Amino acid sequence: MKRKQGPLKLLVILLSLKFLTCLKPAEEVSTILHSKLAKYNKNLRPNYGEELVTIGISAEIFRVLDISDKNMEFTVSMEFKQTWNDTRLSFDVGDGTVKEIGVGAEFAKNFWVPDTFFANEKSSSIPKHLK
Numbered sequence: 001m002k003r004k005q006g007p008l009k010l011l012v013i014l015l016s017l018k019f020l021t022c023l024k025p026a027e028e029v030s031t032i033l034h035s036k037l038a039k040y041n042k043n044l045r046p047n048y049g050e051e052l053v054t055i056g057i058s059a060e061i062f063r064v065l066d067i068s069d070k071n072m073e074f075t076v077s078m079e080f081k082q083t084w085n086d087t088r089l090s091f092d093v094g095d096g097t098v099k100e101i102g103v104g105a106e107f108a109k110n111f112w113v114p115d116t117f118f119a120n121e122k123s124s125s126i127p128k129h130l131k
Helices: 006-021 025-037
Strands: 056-068 073-083
Touching: none
Parallel strands: none
Antiparallel strands: 056 073
């Protein structure tokens, strides 16, 4: 005799949701990240096969370190920021205490990032703590 799975699945989902609301914030973050990264592919851009991803950029030049008229080169120290929305990482706030999750540079390596480049760039470097 074959048993219906519908009510049982619903009960498991409801129990899981109730479990999430009883978690401490650190446990809740861990549960959310684990569930999102289990099926996340950082090699595919957000909205792959659909609309393009809008990338916001900002740059702040801290200092001009060198200018060479002869070689038509300059060296600057700058901060370059990029922002975008990856809906694959969105989560339902629901009754949980966690509304937003911030991660460090090491963990961020698990996420897709734009392959931004500067045309005619001779060389660049990224501080070690951001690699």
